[in-house]
Structures are given as structure tokens and as C-alpha cells.
Amino acid sequence: MxxxxxxxxxxxxxxxxxxxxxxxxxxxxxxxxxxxxxxxxxxxxxxxxxxxxxxxxxxxxxxxxxxxxxxxxxxxxxxxxxxxxxxxxxxxxxxxxxxxxxxxxxxxxxxxxxxxxxxxxxxxxxxxxxxxxxxxxxxxxxxxxSGSLRQLNYFPYALLAILTSLGVLAYLAFSSSRRAEQNRVWVGLAKETAHQLGTPMSSLMAWVEYMRSDPEQFDGSITDEIEKDVQRLETITARFSSIGSVPTLKDEDLNDVVQQFTGYLARRISTKVKMSVASQLPAGQTVKMNKLLFEWVIENICKNAVDAMKGVGELRLNMIMLPHQEVAIDITDTGKGISKANMQKVFNPGYSTKKRGWGLGLTLAKRIVEEYHDGRLYVKSSDVGKGTTFRIVLNTD
Ligand SMILES: Nc1ncnc2c1ncn2[C@@H]1O[C@H](COP(=O)(O)OP(=O)(O)OP(=O)(O)O)[C@@H](O)[C@H]1O
Ligand SMILES: [Mg+2]
CATH class of the missing domain: 3.30.450 (Beta-Lactamase)
Known part of the structure; x- marks a missing residue:
């Protein structure tokens, strides 16, 4: 729906x-x-x-x-x-x-x-x-x-030009106020979430420490599982807090980041999804990024890909160098595809075809890539019934 x-x-x-x-x-x-x-x-x-x-x-x-x-x-x-x-x-x-x-x-x-x-x-x-x-x-x-009548003949064209520019101006004003409103909602929500999660998180950490100190009473494997969940929650909190403020960018080895993170993701998705990573980047190629947020982007796109394949299919990540000191990370799935008419819409907030979808995953991903990393995120290609490739473009300089 x-x-x-x-x-x-x-x-x-x-x-x-x-x-x-x-x-x-x-x-x-x-x-x-x-x-x-x-x-x-x-x-x-x-x-x-x-x-x-x-x-x-x-x-x-x-x-x-x-x-x-x-x-x-x-x-x-x-x-x-x-x-x-x-x-x-x-x-x-x-x-x-x-x-x-x-x-x-x-x-x-x-x-x-x-x-x-x-x-x-x-x-x-x-x-x-x-x-x-x-x-x-x-x-x-x-x-x-007469001269005045000839001038009057131009009047409708001048009028048309004025009205068109007025229309364009009004449109720009609307969309910029809309963007400002979006920004406030994003930032506010993210900050608030990070803030709210902070207190129960530190208390959970304290509980884990407590359980560790008493291995007789608390089964070590359970403590490990709880600790993993707490760490996951910590990552989420850290992501929200980075998006709520101006994130710091650091030189990161792109091959390493993608390899590591997809390894982590692969353990969390259906085993019927064949996940693979390929890279034509020179070894040690760095990109200025906020690792936490970038991983969030990869996670959102990969999760969508798995959904689009209903948990069965191939998910390939491929990294290549582009001209002008840019790198591309292509994420390809063999899922249901996106029709031409919807290729832009998938990035709109609230656009979702899923029962439990918020329609925010790609909006957030686009925002992270384009506004925080000065890159680009778009649907590179898609065939209905065959699959989709999303492309992330980042600068290397
Ligand atoms: N790889 C894909 N193949 C086919 N359709 C896709 C793909 N990725 C996204 N879509 C479409 O774009 C819509 C929007 O995706 P988005 O991630 O923004 O929201 P969502 O996944 O529905 O909800 P959530 O907020 O939980 O992420 C999806 O509902 C789906 O219809
Ligand atoms: Mg999603």
C-alpha cells in the first residue's frame, strides 16, 4: 500500500x-x-x-x-x-x-x-x-x-516573462521554506532521540558490567548477547547524535570500511541473500567521511535491497574510481525493481510501499551523502522485475 x-x-x-x-x-x-x-x-x-x-x-x-x-x-x-x-x-x-x-x-x-x-x-x-x-x-x-501600438504588441510577451519569473520565484521560495522545515524536523528529532536514549543506555551498560562481575549467577553467553545489543543501541544513538550536529569527516580507507561493515551486515540478513563485495579502487584509497553515518547509508540501501528481493537473491557492492577524483559505490540487487516514474520519488520523505515502512531510509541516506559528504546518491539503473542499482558518489580529495 x-x-x-x-x-x-x-x-x-x-x-x-x-x-x-x-x-x-x-x-x-x-x-x-x-x-x-x-x-x-x-x-x-x-x-x-x-x-x-x-x-x-x-x-x-x-x-x-x-x-x-x-x-x-x-x-x-x-x-x-x-x-x-x-x-x-x-x-x-x-x-x-x-x-x-x-x-x-x-x-x-x-x-x-x-x-x-x-x-x-x-x-x-x-x-x-x-x-x-x-x-x-x-x-x-x-x-x-504607430510606435506605441507596436510597443503594446510586445506587452503580452513582457507580461508573460514577468509572470513566469514570479512563478519560478514563488516556487523557489516554497521549496526552500519546505527544505528549511525538513531540516529542522530532522535535526530536532535526531537530537532528541539521541538525548532520550542516552540515559537508559548508560544504565544498561552498568547492568552488563554488573552481570559480568558475577559469572556464577549470570550465564556469560547471555551477557555477551546483551552486550552486543547494547553496543548496537550505542551505535544507533551515536548515529542520531551525529546527524543532529555538524558531523566531523575523517580520512577513512573506503575498501576497509565497506568490507568490514558488509561483513557485519551479512551476519544479520537472510542466508538466502548472496552478498559480495568487489573493488577496483587502489589499495588504501581514502575518502573523507563520517564512518558512522556512511555505514548508516549502506545499511539503509542494503536493507531495502533485501526487502526488494523478499530475502532471496544476490546483493553486490562494487567500488570503482570515477573521473574528477570521485569514487562510486554501486549497490545492486536482484529484486523487484523500481519503475521510471518512481525513481525520484523513492527519496521523498514518507514514500514507502511497505506495510511497516516509514519511507525515511532513503531520504536520510540522501541527506547524509549529499549534505554531509557533498556527494551524490541516485538510482543508477533499475529494471522492474530484474533488480536495481543505487550509486553513491563521494569525493576523494
Ligand atoms: N532496492 C530497491 N528495489 C526496489 N524498490 C526499492 C528499493 N529501495 C527502495 N525502494 C522503494 O523505495 C521506497 C522507499 O524506501 P525507503 O528506504 O526510503 O523507505 P522504506 O524502506 O519503505 O521505509 P524505512 O523508512 O523503514 O526505510 C520503498 O518502500 C520501496 O518501495
Ligand atoms: Mg528503507
């Missing part, structure tokens, strides 16, 4: 609310600016139509009093200080450039050339507006959108 803790579900709801709000604001603003742009575009087009009409009116020679109406064009011309436009008369000559900055040093030919290029550009953006002069004779007005 799949279980999951609820510690962070509130955070998830908040995340969804923030994401929904951003989405709402985003689409709302996009729709609004889109409407605004369409409206302004229509107005600019209407304006150019009016401009074209006034040109038609003025160039129509049948109007005897056209001179009196000159003000119509000049009014319109003055009112428009932003929409670039040109008039191409029936002979194909370009005249009346509107809102273009033409340098005074340009010759007439250069000006025409420049305006011809502009006309071609404008043609790509808008169909020219026809100026009916009469008797089937036509001129054309080419135009572009």
Missing part, C-alpha cells in the same frame, strides 16, 4: 492557489491587452481611411473649390503624429511621407529609395488603402502601426 505523510500538503494547496492566481492574472491581462490592441489597430486603420479619403477629395479635379478644403488634410496630417504613412500616386511616385525622419542631407533620389524600402516593409504589415481619384484612377496609402 502506498502511504504518504501529510506534513507538506498544506504547502501544496498554497502552491496551487498561487499558481492559479498567476494563471488568472496572466490570462486576464493577456485578454485585456489583446482587446486593447485590436481596438487601437481598428482606430489607426480608420484614421488612415480618413486620410486616404481626404487625399482623394483634394486630388479630384472636379472639385472647383478644393483649395478651400485644404485644411481638412492639414488638420488630419497634424492630428496624426505617430502613424507612419506614405501616399503612392497613380504614377507610382511616392509623396506625402508622414512621420518619417528624412535626413536633410539626402538627395531626392535617396529619399525615394528610402521610402520605397519603407513601402515594401509596410506592405508586409497592412494592405494599402485605396484612394479612388475618379475615372478608375487609383492611388494607394501605405501605413504602419
Amino acid at each position: 502506498l502511504k504518504s505523510f501529510d506534513i507538506y500538503s498544506q504547502n501544496n494547496i498554497l502552491k496551487i492557489i498561487v499558481a492559479l492566481n498567476l494563471l488568472l492574472v496572466g490570462t486576464g491581462s493577456l485578454l485585456y491587452t489583446n482587446r486593447l490592441i485590436n481596438k487601437l489597430e481598428l482606430r489607426e486603420e480608420q484614421y488612415i481611411q480618413l486620410y486616404a479619403k481626404s487625399i482623394a477629395y483634394l486630388t479630384d479635379t472636379t472639385h472647383s473649390n478644393s483649395g478651400d478644403l485644404n485644411f481638412v488634410t492639414s488638420e488630419i496630417l497634424q492630428a496624426n503624429q505617430t502613424i507612419p504613412a506614405i501616399y503612392v500616386n497613380p504614377d507610382g511616385e511616392i509623396s506625402m511621407p508622414l512621420n518619417f525622419t528624412l535626413s536633410a542631407t539626402m538627395t531626392d533620389e535617396e529619399k525615394q529609395q528610402y521610402l520605397r524600402e519603407k513601402r515594401d516593409e509596410m506592405r508586409k504589415n497592412h494592405m494599402p488603402v485605396v484612394v479612388e481619384i475618379g475615372n478608375g484612377v487609383r492611388g494607394l496609402v501605405y501605413y504602419n502601426n
Whole structure:
């Protein structure tokens, strides 16, 4: 059965609310600016139509009093200080450039050339507006959108960029507050456990000493067994106390540590699990580590491997050198495997597929490797039904 803790579900709801709000604001603003742009575009087009009409009116020679109406064009011309436009008369000559900055040093030919290029550009953006002069004779007005409208066109993209970065920022803030919360829970819990175990532990040690001093009354073999259990409890307490504080790292011979510890583990797991250790590391290769915590990592991964094999199969540890002064410890089992979708999830706190699992073993292991040893822990490969390889990468320098 799949279980999951609820510690962070509130955070998830908040995340969804923030994401929904951003989405709402985003689409709302996009729709609004889109409407605004369409409206302004229509107005600019209407304006150019009016401009074209006034040109038609003025160039129509049948109007005897056209001179009196000159003000119509000049009014319109003055009112428009932003929409670039040109008039191409029936002979194909370009005249009346509107809102273009033409340098005074340009010759007439250069000006025409420049305006011809502009006309071609404008043609790509808008169909020219026809100026009916009469008797089937036509001129054309080419135009572009005003500078402000062109800027407004970029607005939705800018908005999108801003909202995306806001989303990313919010996400980062959430996950860092979540990590801080996780850290506090881990450290607090570990310290408290070590502290609580301390008192009964020293009293148990005293009892063992007492039993040893009286071999007639207490069977020596039983005392030995109890002592082993007490030592085991001591190791657990020491692990909790190291994880609750900044652990000290020491140069340790990796081959030795792994050999020794797997020897210890092998005696504690099912005899139907064939355990083997291989190493391609140079003899005496050291790694800076906290031995207690590193052993805890190996133990968690090996225990999971044994569970995944239901107590029957092969468990292989292999150590190799990697480039960049790194070593890898690969732990391979022949168990049920992990699907691609779950390869990341297995490291989430609370993720467990076991009846009695807390889903903390791998979270803890990852934390020990990555935060305390500056290394990496990940699923190197896994085949459902065939087995899994976990890889621990540590630095040797
Ligand atoms: N070698 C493996 N093969 C297949 N599945 C694995 C393996 N290792 C871990 N898993 C999956 O990842 C889950 C999480 O492992 P993790 O060690 O974090 O928790 P757990 O073993 O369920 O509980 P506990 O807190 O007691 O360790 C397991 O429940 C299991 O489904
Ligand atoms: Mg586990």
C-alpha cells in the first residue's frame, strides 16, 4: 500500500492557489491587452481611411473649390503624429511621407529609395488603402502601426516573462521554506532521540558490567548477547547524535570500511541473500567521511535491497574510481525493481510501499551523502522485475 505523510500538503494547496492566481492574472491581462490592441489597430486603420479619403477629395479635379478644403488634410496630417504613412500616386511616385525622419542631407533620389524600402516593409504589415481619384484612377496609402501600438504588441510577451519569473520565484521560495522545515524536523528529532536514549543506555551498560562481575549467577553467553545489543543501541544513538550536529569527516580507507561493515551486515540478513563485495579502487584509497553515518547509508540501501528481493537473491557492492577524483559505490540487487516514474520519488520523505515502512531510509541516506559528504546518491539503473542499482558518489580529495 502506498502511504504518504501529510506534513507538506498544506504547502501544496498554497502552491496551487498561487499558481492559479498567476494563471488568472496572466490570462486576464493577456485578454485585456489583446482587446486593447485590436481596438487601437481598428482606430489607426480608420484614421488612415480618413486620410486616404481626404487625399482623394483634394486630388479630384472636379472639385472647383478644393483649395478651400485644404485644411481638412492639414488638420488630419497634424492630428496624426505617430502613424507612419506614405501616399503612392497613380504614377507610382511616392509623396506625402508622414512621420518619417528624412535626413536633410539626402538627395531626392535617396529619399525615394528610402521610402520605397519603407513601402515594401509596410506592405508586409497592412494592405494599402485605396484612394479612388475618379475615372478608375487609383492611388494607394501605405501605413504602419504607430510606435506605441507596436510597443503594446510586445506587452503580452513582457507580461508573460514577468509572470513566469514570479512563478519560478514563488516556487523557489516554497521549496526552500519546505527544505528549511525538513531540516529542522530532522535535526530536532535526531537530537532528541539521541538525548532520550542516552540515559537508559548508560544504565544498561552498568547492568552488563554488573552481570559480568558475577559469572556464577549470570550465564556469560547471555551477557555477551546483551552486550552486543547494547553496543548496537550505542551505535544507533551515536548515529542520531551525529546527524543532529555538524558531523566531523575523517580520512577513512573506503575498501576497509565497506568490507568490514558488509561483513557485519551479512551476519544479520537472510542466508538466502548472496552478498559480495568487489573493488577496483587502489589499495588504501581514502575518502573523507563520517564512518558512522556512511555505514548508516549502506545499511539503509542494503536493507531495502533485501526487502526488494523478499530475502532471496544476490546483493553486490562494487567500488570503482570515477573521473574528477570521485569514487562510486554501486549497490545492486536482484529484486523487484523500481519503475521510471518512481525513481525520484523513492527519496521523498514518507514514500514507502511497505506495510511497516516509514519511507525515511532513503531520504536520510540522501541527506547524509549529499549534505554531509557533498556527494551524490541516485538510482543508477533499475529494471522492474530484474533488480536495481543505487550509486553513491563521494569525493576523494
Ligand atoms: N532496492 C530497491 N528495489 C526496489 N524498490 C526499492 C528499493 N529501495 C527502495 N525502494 C522503494 O523505495 C521506497 C522507499 O524506501 P525507503 O528506504 O526510503 O523507505 P522504506 O524502506 O519503505 O521505509 P524505512 O523508512 O523503514 O526505510 C520503498 O518502500 C520501496 O518501495
Ligand atoms: Mg528503507
